[in-house]
Amino acid sequence: MARIAVITHEFDRFQSRRGLLLRQDSPYMLFDVLAELKRRGHSVQIMRGPSASHNADIAVLHVDATVTPSDYVDYARGFPICLNLGATDISKRRISGAILEEGANWSGQVIVKSNLNHWGTPEEQLNRKSVRAGKAVPFPGAQTFDRYQVHASLADVAPEIFRRADLIVEKFIPEIEPDGFAARFWIFCGDRERCTRYVSPQRLVKGDDTIRREPVAVPDELRALRRKLGFDYGKFDFVVHEGRAVLLDANKTPGRARNLSKIVAAGAANLADGFENLIHQTGRGRIARETVPTAYG
Incomplete structure (x- = not known):
């Protein structure tokens, strides 16, 4: 049985305030995976912040921020093996396959988004908690931007938007269906995965407003991109546009599904496998930190 450590930000609430891993109040999908691993006999310890000692066999770098602070990365390197150690920057400007620069040759619709993951909400919350604790903010200048803006053309985007480091402009390319719009969501841990295509009446497709869904295959180019970005565990949001898979969002700390207990239980068991x-594989020396890709299904 393995001793598992989960490295979180010191002000992130990964689990209940009582430290009970099996209480169903965590916002994170990894919580369900760890609960299943604990049921199988593995031990789990939550490491809040980079200063604590450890005796773990394997760790997961699970700092809910777009760019993981360097002291957390350095701390994670001290473990025998640490998952997602290569996935420390998931900014849209780094991962998106639909980025547009000012003056690009694109005649379709465009969308303005935050460069930060989840609109910058995690950074804003961690900054606020740090201030309350009397500490310096970990993400100076981070601001939330939850007003996704769709424009008819690139020419309709104000020039100053392109000069803002906190915003990006993308091609707006949902998969158009007769009854709505579609996007694809790939969840994975090691060689286990599920990839689902969701159709929604809303042009910004979210998992909780869909009218139908279906399993789909993972394109080879997405697997290659996962290796390049250094993901052992996480979720990719993408579309297939003109026959090519286009990554729109990569999340190393994906959230939990709500009110879907049977689906969550089955998915957690698969990801725990x-x-x-x-x-x-780590025990056999078949994966190395940061440089050698993990195995994929």
């Missing part, structure tokens, strides 16, 4: 496979 992938986690255990990574543990076994």
Whole structure:
């Protein structure tokens, strides 16, 4: 049985305030995976902040921020193996395959988004909690931007938007269906995964407003991109546009599904299998930190 450590930001509430891993009040999908691993006999310890000592066999770098602070990365390197150690920057400007620069040759619709993951909400919350604790803010200048703006053309975007480091402009390319719009969501841990295509009446497709869904295959170019970005565990949001898979969002701390207990339980067990496979591969020396890709299904 493995000793698992989860490295979180010191002000992130990964689990209940009582430290009970099995209380169903965490916002994170990894919580369900760890609960299943604990049920199988593995031990789990939550490491809040980079200063605590440890005796873990394997760690997961689970700092809910777009760019993981360097002291957390340095701390994670001290573990025998640490998942997602290569995925420390998930800014849209780094991961998006639909980025547009001012004056680009694109005649379709465009969308303005935050460069930060989840509109910058995690950074804003961690800054606020740090101030309350009397500490310096970890993400100076971070601001939330939750007003996704769709424009008819690139010419309709104000020039100053392109000069803002906190915003990006993308091609707006949902998969158009007769009854709505579609996007694809790939969740994975090691060699276990599920990839689903969701159709929604809303042009900004979210998992909770869909009218139908179907399993789909993972394109080879997405697998290659996962290796390049250094993801052992996480979620990719993408579309297929003109026959090509286009990554729109990559999340190393994906959230939990709500009110879907049976689906969550089955998904957690599958991802826990992938986690255990990574543990076994680590024991045989088949994956190395940051440089060698993990195994994929």
